[in-house]
Amino acid sequence: MPRKILTLVPAALVALAALMLVGAASGARSKSPARSTTAQANQLEVFSWWTGGGEAHGLQKLITIWNANHKGTPFKNETVAGGAGSNAKAVLAQRLSAKKPPDSFQGHAGAELQDYIKAGQLEPIDFIYKKSGFAKAMPAQLIKQITYKGHLYSVPVNIHRANVLWWNPAVTKKAGITKAPKTWKEFMTALDKAKKSGVIPLALGEQWTQKHLLETVMIATVGPVRWAALWRSPAGWSNAGVTLALNRYKTLLTYTNSDAASLTWQDASKLVADGKAAYNVMGDWADGYFRIDLKKKPLSGYAWSAVPGTGGVYDWLSDSFTLPKGAPHRAAAVQWLTFLGSKRAQDTFNPVKGSIPARKDATAKLYDTYLKWALNQWKTDKLAGSLAHGVVASNAWNTDIDTALGLFLQNKDVKKFQSSLVTAAKKRA
């Protein structure tokens, strides 16, 4: 009996060895792409979540220009699809912690990049700004708002506006609303009229769009200067101005559709386009949705203005690109960032993506109806960074605000809402 078992031992050993070989082989296989990346002397690996619609087309145009001008360094387009970048960010986090960064990656300009900066994963790129004169070409307020502890870490490619009120002219006309509401009081009157005419006064979508709405109401109430101060010190959060804003927000929610949580932002915008709702507050990516997806004519099929109370304020957000520490092709990445900040790149990308350049010297004739309006405002408006889109608060702070907002949506307790916002600010500011 024992002898029989002993003959099994070599077999077992062989099996074990085979297993290890398989393991080693698969390990080697999983490593090989990364190795070939570093082995390829000249290429540019750019990471983004631009996988569809205008942004993907815009990126493609940039790639074409890049490849034509940099014959030796082909563009490697690394995109991860899904959920406004939430999947991509998870993939990126894994790559960065494995010390295998791309040459450049996309991120919302502003505080959302702080996690990378604090973790020492980004290189400051002040030298690119200095050399290319971006600081003079872009609004001084913008430069100030994306500077973190005296340094710049990304190049903004585009600017979107968050505080836009969209409406359906046919619906508002039928409701007897003769002009666009400019103040909170006019807005209330307009919403009441819309309600009386039997439509949803204000279309609203899932929780992040509710945060988007909250941000515009807050900016409308406290103004851009105090808004900016809120993100620098926690003192302002307990002020009466914030209380008023939260109460206004609570009032506003009574004018919205009851099924907000089950609507995407497109669903909510579509309610306006279909004439089932009068107004909707959404970022200016809605313009492309109305015009291209829903085939509505600007001004007659849909119209817009700044959210009441925020006239002269540009609640902005921006997609930007960075220089990760240890980028495998650093020289190419620096060239890429220099290119992205140029007039040519910004005027190529933005008309297709449906946004405006961060630069003040854009070629106006490239931009049609809505974008032309936005372009003019960008040059003169006061700037306020967006909360829901990563400009003013870090990811952790944003999550705290999501928590406070989510609980408020259930209990509608303004006092409690404000006190949890104060707590969050004390922890994160």
Add this chain to the structure above:
Amino acid sequence: MRGVRRWWPGLLLISPSIVLIAVFVYGLIGWNARVSATDWREANKTTNFVGLDVYRELRIDERFSLDLHHLLLFTVTFILGTLLIGGTLALLLDKGVRGEGFFRSVYLFPMAISFIASGIVWRWLMNPAPGDRASGLNVVFEKLHVGGLANQWWQGTNWGAAALAMPAVWALSGYIMALYLAGFRGVPEELREAARMDGASELRVYRHVVFPHLRPVTLAALIILGHISIKVFDLIVAIGGKQLVTEVPAVYMWVLIYDARDYAKGAAIATLLLIGISVLIVPYLIYTVRSERRA
């Protein structure tokens, strides 16, 4: 010596999997537990041991309590619903129908569909929109002249989580039916005959003879459903996305780790979920080992 010769080749044979499981399952569970006892939050590079501080924070975290409330409601609805529907289907099939094989497959099919896919379909079915925008089940109710049943589904503040459990009940009832059917078939026919000979009505045969035999099956079903329920993530995300109104602990864990980068708190939730599942599974394993030994 002889004894050693008898067992060591076997041990050698399974040692790779022992090592792999030790490192990649238990090692990582241990690492996760360690992370939950540190202050690894946001991007701080150095981490300190903080003991149970993070757990204390979770205890007073209102969002986490809300998630637990949702999970409890989800679990109760899911388990009761599945056991009730699965058991009833099994009972009907056990009484003998023509084309049993056909019905068995039909009832089992939903289990083959991923929670993501069924979640998206159920999101549409449970559309809470009022008036002319209504669709799905609310319209069915309207057409059947029971419009009063139309409701907010998962958007209801207090009972929404129960609606979230409906797709899960739909998906797993067939599986529970199969378990129970096997249980029914495992009851020796002689026992039923004997009871009938003693003059028991069919109802009493089931109550006093068949059902007591089903206890092990029910226990197994409870364990399987319970651990699915505690871990539920994909179904919730497919229906509600990342919103507090539908959130359960597993979704909060994801948000904390990938959005807020609060690794310690995320790891603490992961550990609590694991403990929750162990509370279900460990007694069951002990029970199984004991009853196997007895047999």
